[in-house]
């Protein structure tokens with residue numbers, strides 16, 4: 001089961017990916033993925049399409065989402081897997097989480113205008129597939145397209161991260177809410193790409209202890225956002241905290257993503273894969 005090609009983290013144009021749910025499904029299948037979840041940011045409106053596309057391809061499917069959370073002043077992402085996508089507490093909670101994005105985007109554009117970059121709100125909107133889900137990624141695409149930066153990495157580094165002109169502080173969902181919505185809807189909550197957060201060892205410990213106390217059960221170990229060093233570090237952490245391990249590319253786009261669907265190494269053998277605990281939630 002460790003060698004199952006599971007890809008349980010990726011995005012479509014329903015959030016900040018560039019491909020439709022159907023095209024992500026086809027790409028996952030073509031790349032040899034054997035169990036797939038589409039995990040759009042703060043949104044489950046693509047789940048029906050993803051599940052139908054997967055069924056047509058005979059690709060086993062788990063429902064998914066990636067919830068934006070504010071913890072200790074930082075943004076943390078919590079992936080939910082195998083939940084009931086029609087659960088009203090979940091869909092309502094996600095709707096509220098998305099709610100602040102438009103105003104935030106207007107403030108981001110105002111910040112960019114102060115350093116001479118005009119019209120970025122309208123520019124970003126051209127890349128948005130879901131009007132409720134304007135994200136920093138859409139601004140990044142616009143700034144690359146208009147020649148302000150060479151690639152999206154450079155846009156984030158120069159304009160869209162803390163302390164930079166287009167960065168706007170934002171309060172997302174709380175950790176108890178995000179874990180509660182996912183588990184309340186019958187799913188498993190997973191800490192996404194922990195290697196990306198800028199926490200001290202104490203803050204990271206606090207995140208995982210609180211996450212466990214709240215009923216969170218999983219952690220991403222092998223992800224496109226981790227280095228091989230992170231694979232080892234978070235494999236150890238999964239064992240220390242008794243967490244199930246997950247694997248996912250975090251694929252967003254054929255031209256921007258450095259890790260394609262289904263191309264990551266397998267989970268280290270000593271870990272318990274999250275998909276073993278989700279067998280009865282798989283759509284086949």
Ligand code: AMP
Pocket residue numbers: 016041068134135136137152153156157252
């Ligand atoms: P948002 O939810 O609007 O804050 O946007 C977060 C998204 O931006 C993430 O899900 C990534 O897709 C993307 N992102 C964050 N940091 C970077 C980075 N350094 N380079 C490229 N994309 C990034």
Ligand code: MN
Pocket residue numbers: 011016041137252
């Ligand atoms: Mn994203």
Ligand code: MN
Pocket residue numbers: 066077192193
């Ligand atoms: Mn993320």
Ligand code: MN
Pocket residue numbers: 009010011066250
């Ligand atoms: Mn993601």
